[in-house]
Amino acid sequence: MEVLDALAQGFVTAATPVNLLYACIGVLLGTAVGVLPGLGPAMTVALLLPVTFALEPTSAFIMFAGIYYGGMYGGSTTSILLNTPGESSTVVTAIEGHKMARSGRAAQALATAAIGSFVAGTIGTALLAFFAPVVVRFAISLGAPSYLAIMLLSLIAVTAVLGSSRVRGFSSLGLGLAIGLIGLDPVTGQSRLTFGEIQLVDGIDIVVIAVAIFAVGEALWVAAHLKRSSAAVIPVGRPWMSREDWGRSWKPWLRGTAYGFPFGALPAGGAEIPTFLSYVTEKRLAKKPEEFGHGAIEGVAGPEAANNASAAGTLVPMLALGLPTNATAAVMLAAFIQFGIQPGPLLLEREPQLVWGLIASLFIGNTLLLLINLPLAPAWAKLLQLPRPYLYAGIIFFATLGAYSVNLQWFDLVLLLVLGLLGFMMRRYGLPVLPLIIGAIIGPLAERQLRQALQLSAGSPTGLVNEGIAVATYVIIAIILVWPFVTKFVGRARTAPTHPTPTPTERT
Amino acid sequence: MSAVHGTTGAGGPGATAPGRPGPSGALAGRSELGVAAFLAALGVLVLVDALGLHAPYSQSDPVGPKTVPYVVAALLVVCAVVLAVDVLRGGRGESEGGEDVDLTHPTDWRTVLPLVAVFAANIALVDTLGWVLSGTLLFFGSVVALGSRHYVRDLVISALLALGSFYGFYLGLGIPLPAGLLEGVL
Numbered sequence: 001m002e003v004l005d006a007l008a009q010g011f012v013t014a015a016t017p018v019n020l021l022y023a024c025i026g027v028l029l030g031t032a033v034g035v036l037p038g039l040g041p042a043m044t045v046a047l048l049l050p051v052t053f054a055l056e057p058t059s060a061f062i063m064f065a066g067i068y069y070g071g072m073y074g075g076s077t078t079s080i081l082l083n084t085p086g087e088s089s090t091v092v093t094a095i096e097g098h099k100m101a102r103s104g105r106a107a108q109a110l111a112t113a114a115i116g117s118f119v120a121g122t123i124g125t126a127l128l129a130f131f132a133p134v135v136v137r138f139a140i141s142l143g144a145p146s147y148l149a150i151m152l153l154s155l156i157a158v159t160a161v162l163g164s165s166r167v168r169g170f171s172s173l174g175l176g177l178a179i180g181l182i183g184l185d186p187v188t189g190q191s192r193l194t195f196g197e198i199q200l201v202d203g204i205d206i207v208v209i210a211v212a213i214f215a216v217g218e219a220l221w222v223a224a225h226l227k228r229s230s231a232a233v234i235p236v237g238r239p240w241m242s243r244e245d246w247g248r249s250w251k252p253w254l255r256g257t258a259y260g261f262p263f264g265a266l267p268a269g270g271a272e273i274p275t276f277l278s279y280v281t282e283k284r285l286a287k288k289p290e291e292f293g294h295g296a297i298e299g300v301a302g303p304e305a306a307n308n309a310s311a312a313g314t315l316v317p318m319l320a321l322g323l324p325t326n327a328t329a330a331v332m333l334a335a336f337i338q339f340g341i342q343p344g345p346l347l348l349e350r351e352p353q354l355v356w357g358l359i360a361s362l363f364i365g366n367t368l369l370l371l372i373n374l375p376l377a378p379a380w381a382k383l384l385q386l387p388r389p390y391l392y393a394g395i396i397f398f399a400t401l402g403a404y405s406v407n408l409q410w411f412d413l414v415l416l417l418v419l420g421l422l423g424f425m426m427r428r429y430g431l432p433v434l435p436l437i438i439g440a441i442i443g444p445l446a447e448r449q450l451r452q453a454l455q456l457s458a459g460s461p462t463g464l465v466n467e468g469i470a471v472a473t474y475v476i477i478a479i480i481l482v483w484p485f486v487t488k489f490v491g492r493a494r495t496a497p498t499h500p501t502p503t504p505t506e507r508t
Numbered sequence: 509m510s511a512v513h514g515t516t517g518a519g520g521p522g523a524t525a526p527g528r529p530g531p532s533g534a535l536a537g538r539s540e541l542g543v544a545a546f547l548a549a550l551g552v553l554v555l556v557d558a559l560g561l562h563a564p565y566s567q568s569d570p571v572g573p574k575t576v577p578y579v580v581a582a583l584l585v586v587c588a589v590v591l592a593v594d595v596l597r598g599g600r601g602e603s604e605g606g607e608d609v610d611l612t613h614p615t616d617w618r619t620v621l622p623l624v625a626v627f628a629a630n631i632a633l634v635d636t637l638g639w640v641l642s643g644t645l646l647f648f649g650s651v652v653a654l655g656s657r658h659y660v661r662d663l664v665i666s667a668l669l670a671l672g673s674f675y676g677f678y679l680g681l682g683i684p685l686p687a688g689l690l691e692g693v694l
Contacts, residue, residue: 168591
């Protein structure tokens with residue numbers, strides 16, 4: 001029950017008129033930017049970060065909550081009305097959503113996405129409120145060896161599980177870790193990879209890295225391959241659903257939530273797997289499976305709910321362990337650090353007002369999203385017709401403004417350009433960008449845990465494995481790393497004598 | 509997601525040149541080897557930098573500042589080698605798609621290079637000209653580079669954006685962007 005008390009306190013913090021106003025602004029800004037093609041939730045949050053820096057932390061994070069859910073909702077609007085989504089987590093939504101829109105059911109697709117997001121977001125946030133303290137209690141008992149192991153797990157899981165090519169994922173991770181090394185070594189005070197440049201001694205601001213890789217890299221990449229004929233946007237009225245649509249949607253919402261939250265909450269989370277699982281499940285359970293592929297509402301309702309529930313789940317390791325597991329959480333962690341707040345097990349104890357205020361404002365933001373966005377959907381759809389030169393020039397302009405306003409240093413803009421070109425190269429050659437961001441953030445944290453663990457054991461490597469959780473985590477890491485080779489080997493041994501082709505069921 | 513060479517897919521892994529009538533030489537169409545070279549160079553850089561650190565052994569920090577850079581350097585070099593092998597065996601990184609991305613035509617350097625130039629100009633000018641002027645140039649230059657030909661409208665929008673963001677940041681957020689040449693006017 002102490003959770004409920006704390007949450008009530010959080011609502012007291014969040015529901016002041018001024019903070020409600022910030023939540024409203026956050027939802028509107030987040031949706032408006034998130035709707036714009038090419039801007040996923042992570043980029044939305046990164047671009048809008050500087051706007052929140054001038055506020056006091058509590059108000060800033062309340063605005064953040066609005067931006068977070070707003071950006072997510074905006075992204076799914078884009079994928080339904082325009083197809084080919086910007087963020088991998090809405091890929092599945094686009095499959096059926098865009099088909100629905102093309103057959104004149106855009107209003108229903110948007111409605112089931114919005115209401116499903118609301119349902120999943122609300123349940124997910126409630127689960128977050130109850131689980132975060134539990135995870136914190138568990139996390140406090142962990143020592144440096146276990147932290148190190150869990151951090152390595154999330155680095156390796158993000159790199160190895162997502163994406164199509166492992167070597168390209170690990171290359172990206174290596175780049176991120178190298179960027180994370182730049183600056184003063186916190187223990188000995190020696191500067192690493194600064195090449196005598198004073199501006200690099202403090203390391204590179206995560207905001208600059210995120211804006212460069214997500215925004216500048218993306219804008220340059222699109223500029224190099226800009227479609228000259230603009231995509232057709234499907235006009236839409238006010239979203240609504242018939243009784244039959246409700247009947248077909250509510251179970252997928254709940255099932256999607258059940259898939260999404262646990263996957264989001266794992267240190268190796270992400271929305272790709274649960275949205276995909278939800279889609280497959282709904283296809284199997286549907287009364288009219290033949291509709292799948294031609295615009296089945298279940299195929300929008302389930303994955304959208306899974307996506308939002310996973311977003312809420314992601315905040316569990318973010319708040320309780322200080323571990324970001326997707327791009328948006330990584331940017332949020334950067335925001336915390338910018339405010340001088342270190343997420344982790346002690347956060348809940350030291351800054352209860354901020355944490356519970358944030359959780360309460362997630363509820364508020366989620367509700368505002370539904371109230372504001374259902375009537376505004378036609379207006380958002382118009383944003384999709386923004387001429388592309390303005391859109392991408394605008395991204396470059398605001399990325400520059402954001403990165404510059406953090407320290408008012410032109411040197412940050414040099415970094416923005418260099419890292420932006422790196423982001424361009426990565427998109428050109430299929431290196432995923434997420435491992436880079438996560439590596440740059442978690443790398444330094446993991447190094448600190450490594451040095452602490454071995455300090456306690458006076459340099460003996462047994463100091464790395466003297467906690468049960470650490471050992472178990474290393475076993476999981478080993479399985480993740482070895483698994484592809486095992487399936488390959490077994491698959492070959494099993495199929496070689498009769499069929500040369502691998503069985504499709506083994507590739508999930 | 510199970511294969512190391514995730515993108516080899518269709519091509520036989522053993523074939524060095526998978527039957528495409530490529531131009532002369534084994535390196536043609538293999539610009540991705542440049543990525544491997546970049547990773548390797550970066551790995552060596554990290555290694556050299558780490559070698560230059562002074563790390564007297566200390567009881568309170570047995571790991572020292574060099575260990576993690578060594579690991580990162582090794583990771584980068586190993587990735588470079590594996591990537592190079594993958595590319596030589598026919599692997600290709602999949603270019604990223606998107607709403608406004610048309611991958612059927614090659615990289616349009618005539619759009620990208622002017623954009624980069626405009627961006628660099630802003631870096632050089634922002635402190636002297638001030639944000640309002642350099643920001644106007646940044647947006648205007650970018651829009652034109654991206655293919656807009658409504659010069660007057662573009663210039664008006666650029667000026668409004670730069671001016672609006674200057675006052676928005678100053679009055680709304682209390683962040684004073686540099687006024688530069690217009691110091692005293694704004």
